[in-house]
Amino acid sequence: MSKDIKIKKGLTIKLQGAADKTLSNAPRSRTFAIRPSDFHLVTPKMVVKEGGKVQAGETIFYAKSNEIVKFVSPVSGTLTKISRGAKRVITEISIEADAQDSFKDFGVLSPNSSSAEAIKSRLLEAGCWPFIMQRPYAVIANTEQEPRDIFISGFSTAPLANDLDFSLNGKENELQAALTALSKLTKGKVHVGVDKTGSSPFKGMKDIVLHNVSGPHPAGNVGTQINKIGPVNKGEVIWTVAPQDLVIIGELLLTGKFNAERIIALSGSEVKTPKYYRTRIGSEVSTFLYDSGLNNENVRVISGDVLTGQKISPKGFLGYYSNTVTVIPEGDDYELFGWNKPVFDKISTSRALTFSWLMPNKTYDLDTNTNGEHRNFVVTGSYEEVFPLDMYPLQMLKSCMIQDLDEMEALGMYEVAPEDFALTEFICVSKQPHQQIIRNGLDLMYKEIG
């Protein structure tokens, strides 16, 4: 059974440097790192001490607030360093990798014949639980609540994003195993959104409800699909899982191993030969950055896509949830009369002497300059053009800024994640940090309402 969803509002940002569809193995990283900041609102409680040996899949820390949520090592090796920041918060856990991985064996678990309980405890034990995110609040799923439904977006429309049709190729068994397993964890349905025109491996899978989605970005955002299929009401919980994480879950069930393999798209205008690499969660990005080569020194390396990713150093590490690494030029330079001269090389939704509307198929080389200064909200009606959710984005942002919990709740905060506001942030004339505002709002609600 499949249903069609057509997204009308939005904006597809076309950037230079799309990854070529060839897959290489990235050289094995010497050091791997896990950043607890990737897991929002998780305070890590270390299990392994500095100098301790770990196998791939072995717990290195758990969440202080809920000990059964475990976080495991993506490789086997020696935990060399626990870096701490202000107030002794753990910022980075470094693991020096062995030449070959040895995996902790969790044992095979057939998703078809196992109970929900068995599946759940296996996911928790093997460190796969952090792959399951929940809404409201856009955090790792609460282990005690059963979700109303589970949503998976099988494609991405973000600029230069990983083409999942390509990178999931050949992983059908793992995906099916994970989908079957997840379908047992909810009384509702597992909804999967796929690109209507693509050849997604999800098409034809069982235990799911398939939705054919079409339209501009953010059609591929799971939040957009949730809003169109079954928005989250007060008191309900839904889960979301990213497709590449499904592969890890599926492999765990089928083989008993936690295999943290990722196929990442290395893309961006500053990459000489943008293409796909097979690597692991937490690996050094330099292993493949220098393999592909960079055009420039002054670049921004982003673990993730340009709209929602994290800024990392060129010697940094791949984020826990990232399946894309994007390299774009830094824009730390001044531009003479940049505010009033005609603009041909940047994107705009307005036509105020900006001409991207004339060239809908042109690909752009955008840098990280904000193209203006931070201001109060002034312009109205522009966010609504790129925001397909049935909500009032400007009013929601304002309610977050004034911390009006009732208003936030009434306007639909339970349904959103920061990434849903990436496009409004992109086009914001006042250069407000929308995603940060929404994140702070969600955190406040989580703290106050829970």
Add this chain to the structure above:
Amino acid sequence: MGLKQNLHKLKEKYKGTKMAPAFNALHTFLYTPNETTHSGSHVRAADDLKRTMNTVIMALVPCLIFGIFNAGYQHYAAIDATLRLDPLGNFFTWDNFILGAWTVLPLVIVSYVVGLGVEFIFAVIKGHEVEEGYLVTGMLVPLIVPIDIPLWMLTVAVIFGVVIGKEVFGGTGMNILNPALTIRAFLFFAYPTWMSGDKVWVHGAKEMAGKPDAISGETILGSLAQNHEPIYSVWDSFWGFIPGSVGETSTFLILLGAAFLIFTKVGSWRIMLSAVIGAVVMGLIFNGVVDQGWIQQGSSFYGLMSETFWHHLVIGGLAFGIVYMATDPVTASQTNKGKWIYGFFIGFISVLIRVFNPAYPEGVMLAILLMNVFAPTIDHYVLQGNIKKRLKRLKAKTA
């Protein structure tokens, strides 16, 4: 290159000091800053607030230039009525331009110097950046005042408007009332003799009043309000060869500006369209009242009520107000549905005030200020609609 580096050095030098905002304002006028994103969207769209405001100014420039010529033309035509026989031929002349520039440009300069001065002082005191809001306000103000307004009055009004109309609320983006109209309303209530009547709209008319060479400067609205037959044709008022506030007379150029604002997506077409609909509806109601014979010739309302409904659109400041004032995003309704309601009432109430307030036959200013006050309420009810939908969904679930 040299300038860029020197400015950068100065920026670093003054960073964190009191004068930083004032200095930054000049710097960012020349160069877009070297600020980069940190997280979230690492890339950003091309436009910023300066560009948005600049677009509105560009849309106003034709009105300003026309206003300069019209100032001279109205003055000379009031002395020598034969000039009106061929308005186009006698309009774009050097004489008109020189007289117009001599009277209009001081208004522009005073508006910008005083307004930006206040903005700079506030930025330095409160430590925020100099914001762009006044760029548009500063251009609007000279276009909506009578030509002979004394400059000191304008100075007082601009200070009042920027301080009370905007800065006390927290600056650009936070104000409740349209700053340019706050300035005009201040002038109107503080110095009424300079803001209404038939002697203020044409340069020199007031000085010569009562003398043998007195000139008339009655506007169309003024004539209608007193049940006189206006001496200007509909085409005169469409092209703008009529007395009135400096930049508001040419409906044709205002329409061009509106087209530009709508095309660039800077102005809200919803507000403009619904305001026109509102004015037409009110005009039709009045026409109907006259047709029914409820208002007789001789009633003080007759002149304006019997005016054909569409004629309201090309006289007075209605078109200018709808296109450039009502669409101010900060003080208008912020939701798209709200904009329809907000705009409709501006048009509707403008014509209502025109007819029923013959002492001041122009209602746009008061209509917009009134709706500025109601805009948050309109938005509130629009939001409630969305909120109710969400609650209904919840009820359906639990039922």
